[in-house]
Amino acid sequence: MEDLLIQNVEIWTLEDSRVIGRGWLTARKGKITSLGQGAPPPDLEAKTTIDGQGRLLLPGLVDCHTHLMEYATAEINHTQGKAQGMAAASNLLLALQSGIVATGEHHLGHPVLDMPMEKYKEILKATPLASAIAYGCCWLGFEPKILTSATRPGASFTEDVLTDEDYLLMAEASEFPGENLFLNYTCANAPLTAAPHAGDVTYDGEKLRHIIELFHSRGKAVGAHIEGDASARLFIEAGGDVIHHGHNLSPEMGVLMAEKGVSLVLTPVAGTSKRPTSPEETLAFYRQGVFLALASDAYIYPHPEADWISLPANRLAGPAEYLQIVGSTLRYFVEKGVEKSEALKLVTVNPRRLLRPGEEEAVLKPGRPADMILCDKLPALATEDPADIVLVITQGRVQVDKRV
Ligand SMILES: [Zn+2]
Structure with missing residues (x-):
């Protein structure tokens, strides 16, 4: 059982400019566990599931x-x-x-x-x-x-x-x-x-x-x-x-x-x-x-x-x-x-x-920290308004949710 599943998101991994057009990502115990394109595997279970509604997910x-x-x-x-x-x-x-x-x-x-x-x-x-x-x-x-x-x-x-x-x-x-x-x-x-x-x-x-x-x-x-x-x-x-x-x-x-x-x-x-x-x-x-x-x-x-x-x-x-x-x-x-x-x-x-010099690069990838933001637009590049950052996830948990 995963702690968190986010689906229906555009994932900006920041690893080699890799962007997953419409995908999903899971986290457990503060770390990213898996991610992929399209819909998540049907047998995937998570304590919390979030529908990103096509928004952008990137490292915090x-x-x-x-x-x-x-x-x-x-x-x-x-x-x-x-x-x-x-x-x-x-x-x-x-x-x-x-x-x-x-x-x-x-x-x-x-x-x-x-x-x-x-x-x-x-x-x-x-x-x-x-x-x-x-x-x-x-x-x-x-x-x-x-x-x-x-x-x-x-x-x-x-x-x-x-x-x-x-x-x-x-x-x-x-x-x-x-x-x-x-x-x-x-x-x-x-x-x-x-x-x-x-x-x-x-x-x-x-x-x-x-x-x-x-x-x-x-x-x-x-x-x-x-x-x-x-x-x-x-x-x-x-x-x-x-x-x-x-x-x-x-x-x-x-x-x-x-x-x-x-x-x-x-x-x-x-x-x-x-x-x-x-x-x-x-x-x-x-x-x-x-x-x-x-x-x-x-x-x-x-x-x-x-x-x-x-x-x-x-x-x-x-x-x-x-x-x-x-x-x-x-x-x-x-x-x-x-x-x-x-x-x-x-x-x-x-x-x-x-x-955190000892840590591996905090890109969105399995094994890396699940510290992420879900945004309406690309921060700094397309918006300077923090209101466009609607979800803040750290340690694999939603800490701030502006959608409600
Ligand atoms: Zn100073």
């Missing part, structure tokens, strides 16, 4: 760079203490309702929020998302400059107080290479005028190499918040693994990233002091062979120069705006001849691979 969206559990709980929900945990779960629910089945969360320490590191994992475990969390430290480019760290939540420092023990704790606890380090001071969500040091370089090569070695000594890849060629080159040469944002990088860096196998998590709406990477620049990195994922950095104010995205500059963009954040880039890819399935990988299969 994955936003591998978010701050929904920490910074957003202050900026969007205005919570602290135990209420922060409630807000974190609530923000994750909104992501799920928007078709996002996994997020890449960050705990960077916060001057006020003092929720301990392990609590973030507990909250995540209680959700049906396949999210992962990265722990790191953050340099804020205010005057004076401020340092926060996941290892010392609820405090801020004006100078570097972190020891090897802090970095080892971050490394051991991190589940994926997120923004573990900031190679440039950030303006976060403050206006640039309030963060005069935003963009300045934080580490020298020797210190950076040492910290990266600490992460690697614990078998963990390292990710970093980066803008500009100088920081990107420093990071790549020091052995870093994943560049987050990577705004204002030249094609020369694309060559280097492809050559060294360094992945790039682009945030097309904002994230650093620089203009984000445009759809044209993103396609150029793709053609150079850089492993790419698109993410929101939610919640965040859109960068004034990100004119390929039509979101209001004065409103924080979050999971409900995810399709608007990635849509223009993905449509540009398709316009320039990239297969739709290939473009969709940048918001599904690729980011998931960064979050």
